[in-house]
Amino acid sequence: MKPDADIVVVGAGIVGAACAMECSRAGLSTIVIESRFAGGGATAAGMGHLVVMDDSPAQIALTRLSCEMWRELEPELPVSVEYDSCGTMWVAADAEEMDEVHRKSGVYAGAGVDSELIDSRKLYEYEPNLRPGLAGGLRVPGDAVIYPPVAAAWMLERAVSNGAKFVKGKKVQSVRPGGEAIMEDGSLVRGRTVVVAAGTHSAELVPGIAVRPRKGHLVITDRYPGHIRHQLIELGYLKNAHKTTRDSVAFNVQPRKTGQLLIGSSRQYDAPNGAVEESITARMLDRAFWYLPHLKDLQCLRVWTGYRAATPDKVPLIGPATDCKTAEPIEGIWLATGHEGLGITTSLGTGRIVAERLGGKSASIPFGPYEPSRFPPYTEEVH
Amino acid sequence: MSGPFPEVIGLSINGRNVSVPKGTTVLAAVAIAGVGTTRVSVTGAPRGPLCGMGICHECGVTINGRPHQRSCMVESLQGMTVLAGGES
Numbered sequence: 452m453k454p455d456a457d458i459v460v461v462g463a464g465i466v467g468a469a470c471a472m473e474c475s476r477a478g479l480s481t482i483v484i485e486s487r488f489a490g491g492g493a494t495a496a497g498m499g500h501l502v503v504m505d506d507s508p509a510q511i512a513l514t515r516l517s518c519e520m521w522r523e524l525e526p527e528l529p530v531s532v533e534y535d536s537c538g539t540m541w542v543a544a545d546a547e548e549m550d551e552v553h554r555k556s557g558v559y560a561g562a563g564v565d566s567e568l569i570d571s572r573k574l575y576e577y578e579p580n581l582r583p584g585l586a587g588g589l590r591v592p593g594d595a596v597i598y599p600p601v602a603a604a605w606m607l608e609r610a611v612s613n614g615a616k617f618v619k620g621k622k623v624q625s626v627r628p629g630g631e632a633i634m635e636d637g638s639l640v641r642g643r644t645v646v647v648a649a650g651t652h653s654a655e656l657v658p659g660i661a662v663r664p665r666k667g668h669l670v671i672t673d674r675y676p677g678h679i680r681h682q683l684i685e686l687g688y689l690k691n692a693h694k695t696t697r698d699s700v701a702f703n704v705q706p707r708k709t710g711q712l713l714i715g716s717s718r719q720y721d722a723p724n725g726a727v728e729e730s731i732t733a734r735m736l737d738r739a740f741w742y743l744p745h746l747k748d749l750q751c752l753r754v755w756t757g758y759r760a761a762t763p764d765k766v767p768l769i770g771p772a773t774d775c776k777t778a779e780p781i782e783g784i785w786l787a788t789g790h791e792g793l794g795i796t797t798s799l800g801t802g803r804i805v806a807e808r809l810g811g812k813s814a815s816i817p818f819g820p821y822e823p824s825r826f827p828p829y830t831e832e833v834h
Numbered sequence: 835m836s837g838p839f840p841e842v843i844g845l846s847i848n849g850r851n852v853s854v855p856k857g858t859t860v861l862a863a864v865a866i867a868g869v870g871t872t873r874v875s876v877t878g879a880p881r882g883p884l885c886g887m888g889i890c891h892e893c894g895v896t897i898n899g900r901p902h903q904r905s906c907m908v909e910s911l912q913g914m915t916v917l918a919g920g921e922s
Contacts (some may be wrong), residue, residue: 673902709876750902
């Protein structure tokens with residue numbers, strides 16, 4: 452039977468929207484199906500930091516490619532995307548963390564990413580509101596900030612103007628081998644390939660994939676322009692944010708173009724529900740107050756939560772889905788999910804990889820590390 | 835109350851001295867001073883008080899140098915300096 456399109460993307464979060472934009476741009480006929488509205492899940496809940504991360508070689512390759520793509524796209528983005536090339540300042544509290552600054556700067560240099568070693572004096576020139584006594588930091592000037600839901604909607608518009616079809620308000624109930632997406636009303640949309648980009652919901656469509664919801668909290672303040680100039684992250688971020696065993700908080704504060712400050716971050720597996728938790732919010736704010744004591748004097752407007760789609764190795768699943776029992780590829784079903792806290796950044800790189808592989812083009816970066824098949828077939832978790 | 839007449843509080847609203855009975859909110863003092871705009875939106879549009887109970891944040895003013903204070907929730911105190919209408 453003739454397929455309805457080359458590519459059927461399930462989910463119009465920022466990852467699905469980027470896949471649709473890149474595939475349609477590459478000349479592949481594309482249909483996007485979204486049960487609610489574009490960018491309504493983790494895309495709307497997150498910070499919108501465009502950041503090169505060096506947790507692993509696979510992560511640095513994808514975040515670097517993606518940040519480059521964002522910078523190329525920037526002149527075309529509407530003002531409402533609020534692109535702000537504020538850069539990132541990784542803050543080192545002590546001499547031990549300054550060692551980490553040097554290591555990190557070496558890794559970035561090796562990957563072709565500009566960064567600037569910052570001593571204590573210079574740190575306070577850039578960021579006078581940081582607490583006294585900090586050791587220094589690493590400034591990454593190419594990083595930036597956006598407003599993700601608007602970016603997702605814009606990518607989707609781009610896809611539509613490239614000829615893609617957007618199906619809104621229809622829920623995909625299941626996917627089947629042969630590129631079949633079955634809708635709630637029983638109707639069928641068939642693609643040469645179905646790309647499941649449904650974030651934390653992807654496991655409902657492709658059982659057994661290595662994606663777990665990881666809850667986060669964010670706080671937003673009223674407008675205080677100039678209070679900070681860079682996105683500020685503690686250098687202990689990786690060790691704090693990526694403890695996989697228990698609830699963790701880390702200092703991560705972002706200046707918005709409006710002058711507002713977004714204060715994060717927290718990470719929780721197995722959270723009972725999406726409610727704002729006072730104890731976690733308090734821990735997160737205490738951490739932020741330690742670095743930025745004057746935050747205490749600012750007015751908070753709102754606190755909310757969201758769920759990231761997390762994988763065990765912090766690297767997304769991009770490529771053919773595999774059957775959880777046989778470990779064989781499921782014909783015509785692909786995954787583009789598991790981006791955890793980096794999906795805003797890595798949406799573009801993900802879209803590029805999907806479009807290149809499905810379009811039969813040579814790859815911008817080796818795609819092996821993102822293959823979903825790297826995880827063994829699902830077995831009941833042993834506790 | 836200690837006598838038939840309430841205690842009077844003097845404060846400055848956008849540079850103008852006003853006197854209000856003790857217990858008056860800063861928002862009421864701003865209104866008594868004849869100032870209708872408490873803050874301006876992110877695009878510069880004027881905003882005035884809406885809910886009067888600390889929820890909508892539209893009555894945000896600068897009190898003693900601290901911006902975005904919800905004036906409906908703050909009691910006027912002797913010698914306060916208040917800037918409303920987006921002045922700071």
